[in-house]
Amino acid sequence: MKIGIDKIGFYVPRYFLDMTSLAKERNQDVNKYKVGIGQHKMAVISPSEDIVTMALEAANSILDDTDKAAIDTILFATETAIDYSKAAGNYVHRMLGLQHNIRILELKQACYAATGSLQLAIDYVRMQPDKKVLVLSSDVAWYGFNTPGESTQGAGAIAMLVSANPRLAEVHKGQFTTEELPDFYRPSYQEVPTVDGHLSIRCYNDMLKRVDPNTSYLYTCFHMPFANMAVKANKVFSNPISQDKIDVVKAFTQEVGNIYNGSLFLSLISVLSLAKESLENETIGMFSYGSGAIGEFFSLTIQEGYEHVFDKTKALSHLDSRDEINFKTYVEYMTFYKDKEVTHQYIASDFKAHKDNQFVLEQMVQGHRIYKKVSD
Numbered sequence: 001m002k003i004g005i006d007k008i009g010f011y012v013p014r015y016f017l018d019m020t021s022l023a024k025e026r027n028q029d030v031n032k033y034k035v036g037i038g039q040h041k042m043a044v045i046s047p048s049e050d051i052v053t054m055a056l057e058a059a060n061s062i063l064d065d066t067d068k069a070a071i072d073t074i075l076f077a078t079e080t081a082i083d084y085s086k087a088a089g090n091y092v093h094r095m096l097g098l099q100h101n102i103r104i105l106e107l108k109q110a111c112y113a114a115t116g117s118l119q120l121a122i123d124y125v126r127m128q129p130d131k132k133v134l135v136l137s138s139d140v141a142w143y144g145f146n147t148p149g150e151s152t153q154g155a156g157a158i159a160m161l162v163s164a165n166p167r168l169a170e171v172h173k174g175q176f177t178t179e180e181l182p183d184f185y186r187p188s189y190q191e192v193p194t195v196d197g198h199l200s201i202r203c204y205n206d207m208l209k210r211v212d213p214n215t216s217y218l219y220t221c222f223h224m225p226f227a228n229m230a231v232k233a234n235k236v237f238s239n240p241i242s243q244d245k246i247d248v249v250k251a252f253t254q255e256v257g258n259i260y261n262g263s264l265f266l267s268l269i270s271v272l273s274l275a276k277e278s279l280e281n282e283t284i285g286m287f288s289y290g291s292g293a294i295g296e297f298f299s300l301t302i303q304e305g306y307e308h309v310f311d312k313t314k315a316l317s318h319l320d321s322r323d324e325i326n327f328k329t330y331v332e333y334m335t336f337y338k339d340k341e342v343t344h345q346y347i348a349s350d351f352k353a354h355k356d357n358q359f360v361l362e363q364m365v366q367g368h369r370i371y372k373k374v375s376d
Ligand code: CAA
Pocket: 029, 031, 032, 033, 035, 036, 037, 079, 110, 111, 112, 148, 149, 150, 151, 152, 184, 195, 196, 197, 198, 200, 201, 224, 225, 226, 258, 260, 289, 290, 291
């Protein structure tokens, strides 16, 4: 029986900072960011959003009432959790109006947890093929002002509905490898991660070599902490894909930045949206990396008729319709984000939500979050 991704959706914040603005303020040659690192824009989370609202927007873009009734598990992957105890999926459950006969878990393993969740969901559905699992990933990649990682920041969420007889992609078993490494970590007392970016690139490439399947694919998607990581990874991969295909693989990341857990799947969405050829029956390679560290290589086979469940026009217009903000607004929004996550106090009247957002954070009262669906 085929098990895999029935539908996939994504959300990135409605605001972005162009790398030209950042380069000017940081006294850097813009080509370091745009050519060297490969980042053109950075998605910037607004004050009325958090990892829950982003996950809600992504899930809401794919789920209908029949899907909602069949979901009995939510796996929420994040490395930017808002609570040490309560799973963010609880808020998602309430706001999507899902049934009560449901399990919710939050999973963490740096940027790998979404892949781990997907594979666990596949095995679960294999045992109970009438069930559907909602796999969510949502993160704010925030490294702090004036840090080497600042130019690679981003934010966004992915939602995947896992089922038997999937209409989008059958997911195959992966090869994985783990080793304790100090390339990236954020102890609970730190607002931003400690990251050794150059060490992390070496760890990433080493993990890729260990699980490399030595198989040739038309497209291989890579986890991208920054867009040009795909170029570096493709060079150590046993069967590198062509330059025009790498351009497709990294196109969305270039426009968004790192979204941590969702980054690999944003790359898949980039391929689904921009591939010139039909992807029906095409098997795509997927390399997932999570600092700390774990690497997994798996593949998935795109199903016949996948374009009925993936609307590429909608995906492209989501990216194209975002609003550019200036450097001052970027500083204001990220300061707001940082302070909000430290003080745990917030009221929506402080800020007007973007007109296209369906879900907003209304209030935080002593750490408890209250959300609103705008159409309510
Ligand atoms: N024109 C064109 N290119 C230029 C240039 C210019 N004027 N100036 C520099 N460059 C090139 C450099 O030659 C270099 O290219 P190569 O990599 O091909 O050698 C590139 O631009 C970057 O330059 P530097 O290496 O000098 O830049 P840096 O020291 O500032 O570091 C970085 C870059 C390592 C990507 C840094 O931004 C960083 O650490 N970012 C964070 C990355 C990260 O999060 N890593 C964790 C990985 S995994 C993950 O996503 C997280 C997870 O699992 C938790």
